[in-house]
Amino acid sequence: MRSPFVHLFRESPFVKLLKHAEIVQEGGVLFRKAMICYLDGACTEFEAFHMDVTKMEHEADWLKRNIRGHLPRGLMMPVDKFQFLLYLREQDKALDSVQDALHWLSFRNTVVPDELVDDLLLLVDKAVDSLNQLPLMVKRATVYLRSFSDKDRQQVKEVIKALRLKESESDTIERKLKSDIFSLASVDAITVFHLIRLVEYIGDISNHAENAGDVMRAMIAR
Amino acid sequence: MEGLILILGLLAGAYMAWNIGANDVANGMASPVGAKAITLKQAVIIGGVLDFVGATFIGSHVTETIRKGIVEPSAIQDPRVMSLGLLAALLAAGLWVFISSWKQIPVSTTHSIVGSMVGFGIAASGFSSIRWWALGGIVLSWIVSPFFACALGYGIFELIRRKVLAGPNIVRRGVMLGPFFVGVTLFIIFCSMLLDTPLGNRLGLSPAYRTGLSLLISLALALLSRTWLTRLLKRRSHEGVEEVFRRLQILTACYVSVAHGANDVANAIGPVAGIYIIYKTGAMSPQAPVPMFLLAFGGLFIAIGCFTWGYRVIETLGHQVTELTNTRGFSVDFGVATSVLLASKLGLPVSTTHAAVGAVVGVGLARGISAVDFRLVGKICFFWLITLPISAISCMIIFAVLEGIFL
Numbered sequence: 001m002r003s004p005f006v007h008l009f010r011e012s013p014f015v016k017l018l019k020h021a022e023i024v025q026e027g028g029v030l031f032r033k034a035m036i037c038y039l040d041g042a043c044t045e046f047e048a049f050h051m052d053v054t055k056m057e058h059e060a061d062w063l064k065r066n067i068r069g070h071l072p073r074g075l076m077m078p079v080d081k082f083q084f085l086l087y088l089r090e091q092d093k094a095l096d097s098v099q100d101a102l103h104w105l106s107f108r109n110t111v112v113p114d115e116l117v118d119d120l121l122l123l124v125d126k127a128v129d130s131l132n133q134l135p136l137m138v139k140r141a142t143v144y145l146r147s148f149s150d151k152d153r154q155q156v157k158e159v160i161k162a163l164r165l166k167e168s169e170s171d172t173i174e175r176k177l178k179s180d181i182f183s184l185a186s187v188d189a190i191t192v193f194h195l196i197r198l199v200e201y202i203g204d205i206s207n208h209a210e211n212a213g214d215v216m217r218a219m220i221a222r
Numbered sequence: 223m224e225g226l227i228l229i230l231g232l233l234a235g236a237y238m239a240w241n242i243g244a245n246d247v248a249n250g251m252a253s254p255v256g257a258k259a260i261t262l263k264q265a266v267i268i269g270g271v272l273d274f275v276g277a278t279f280i281g282s283h284v285t286e287t288i289r290k291g292i293v294e295p296s297a298i299q300d301p302r303v304m305s306l307g308l309l310a311a312l313l314a315a316g317l318w319v320f321i322s323s324w325k326q327i328p329v330s331t332t333h334s335i336v337g338s339m340v341g342f343g344i345a346a347s348g349f350s351s352i353r354w355w356a357l358g359g360i361v362l363s364w365i366v367s368p369f370f371a372c373a374l375g376y377g378i379f380e381l382i383r384r385k386v387l388a389g390p391n392i393v394r395r396g397v398m399l400g401p402f403f404v405g406v407t408l409f410i411i412f413c414s415m416l417l418d419t420p421l422g423n424r425l426g427l428s429p430a431y432r433t434g435l436s437l438l439i440s441l442a443l444a445l446l447s448r449t450w451l452t453r454l455l456k457r458r459s460h461e462g463v464e465e466v467f468r469r470l471q472i473l474t475a476c477y478v479s480v481a482h483g484a485n486d487v488a489n490a491i492g493p494v495a496g497i498y499i500i501y502k503t504g505a506m507s508p509q510a511p512v513p514m515f516l517l518a519f520g521g522l523f524i525a526i527g528c529f530t531w532g533y534r535v536i537e538t539l540g541h542q543v544t545e546l547t548n549t550r551g552f553s554v555d556f557g558v559a560t561s562v563l564l565a566s567k568l569g570l571p572v573s574t575t576h577a578a579v580g581a582v583v584g585v586g587l588a589r590g591i592s593a594v595d596f597r598l599v600g601k602i603c604f605f606w607l608i609t610l611p612i613s614a615i616s617c618m619i620i621f622a623v624l625e626g627i628f629l
Binding site: 003005007008010073075076077078148149 | 245246248249252326328383387388389390392464535538539542543545547575576578579582583586587589590591592593594595596597598600601602
């Protein structure tokens with residue numbers, strides 16, 4: 001067959017982008033389990049969850065490089081290629097932050113004071129919720145880029161709005177937690193430092209997810 | 223000897239036509255099959271039958287150009303030399319097309335046959351026998367036609383995107399714009415069939431009258447299509463605007479087939495027509511028109527190519543071009559068919575395949591396809607550049623061999 005059609009169409013990079021988003025989401029689920037385990041104190045599976053997330057991060061990194069490596073010059077896409085790559089970077093950084101948070105936790109066995117546990121879990125939930133939005137956003141963007149319909153565009157914008165809201169809520173909880181940690185009377189400075197940095201890492205998850213949403217907004221701009 | 227040359231010419235022409243049917247019909251049929259507008263079986267039937275119609279009723283202009291537009295007939299006095307040269311051109315082009323099909327190189331049958339004709343002219347009577355200005359026009363058309371198809375693909379998809387897809391009530395907008403596309407498509411097809419063709423001449427009407435008749439019929443059918451589309455969407459409104467374009471894609475698939483037959487039959491039949499006229503009259507007669515039965519012969523073998531091998535190529539490509547949804551596929555096919563049919567009416571042998579690539583690139587530029595590899599354009603240009611000298615040189619060699627055997 002000598003038809004150039006064979007070589008004209010390349011695999012849509014959105015297929016792999018969705019797979020990447022799903023890995024990031026899955027990492028979020030494991031992160032929540034790891035956090036609950038850490039807070040429990042008696043749970044012994046923290047390291048296993050930690051290792052699983054590390055493996056997932058490696059897998060996501062490999063996929064990220066694979067996507068980048070298959071976007072050569074001369075490949076035309078429905079969205080700006082550099083924005084696409086920027087989106088991928090932010091999506092990947094969200095999982096990096098998950099990994100950073102678990103690495104940080106693994107360095108020290110800090111007993112989290114009871115008065116912080118609820119807010120900390122709420123912060124984790126906001127971060128995990130943000131990650132859950134990513135595959136949905138990629139799916140909806142794929143639908144929009146096929147249909148170009150206003151309705152489908154609105155659907156993507158709704159997810160972006162949800163991401164912004166979750167980031168804002170996460171920020172509020174993060175600020176409250178920081179304030180509460182500094183007001184703890186009976187804990188040592190190392191514990192304070194460990195917890196403050198942990199809260200920042202968890203906050204970064206929603207930040208990167210929101211950044212991904214902002215880039216997506218630019219990608220679907222008319 | 224003339225009889226043997228004619229038989230060999232017919233065989234080589236049949237092979238070329240078969241190859242065109244086997245490989246190139248897929249260019250127009252892959253996207254409607256991929257987007258499930260038509261089934262593979264329907265694609266093969268439409269492709270075969272309408273390619274035959276296009277070849278037989280519209281294909282004469284390009285065939286005339288291949289037959290007598292490239293090599294100056296007065297430069298070659300001996301009809302036997304001319305016959306052998308035309309046979310050599312067919313064999314050289316057939317060989318190059320065979321190698322490129324085998325090695326999966328994106329080569330155009332049009333470029334191969336034009337290159338071979340140039341080779342024969344140079345071998346038989348030197349560089350002065352080539353109508354360089356005509357060749358320049360043909361080569362220019364090779365550059366213009368993909369660009370034109372690209373611009374049409376881009377323009378049509380942008381139009382669909384802005385006026386139909388991006389806005390409220392897209393189905394209603396689709397129903398409004400759909401008949402416009404139906405009207406334009408039918409108008410170009412009717413004009414191609416009725417203006418300056420044996421069929422049109424038989425009607426005995428003036429060209430202005432025939433244009434008016436084409437316009438009137440197209441307008442009436444466009445209005446009818448509006449009623450049809452409205453009814454269709456009442457029943458299937460949930461499937462949205464892609465459903466409108468799914469139906470319109472059937473029309474453009476037919477359109478591409480007619481245009482393909484009209485343009486590409488010349489690659490196989492142009493030289494055969496020359497050999498036949500020399501065989502029949504014993505002399506070179508630039509005035510003698512290409513007999514319709516020869517065009518039908520070419521069309522028949524294109525159809526056979528489509529039926530025997532083309533379906534596999536369509537099936538394979540259909541799996542690859544699933545990105546071409548109905549709106550995209552429609553834009554591509556409309557761009558290809560319009561540029562190719564216009565070129566055919568001007569007697570310009572253009573590459574349908576390259577027009578198809580141009581149209582896909584156009585839709586890609588309009589950001590309609592998730593990943594189009596533009597680097598292929600460079601590869602195509604490279605093979606385009608080497609096809610001319612390769613087919614010309616191989617034709618010179620084959621001509622020298624045939625001269626040694628027959629003369």
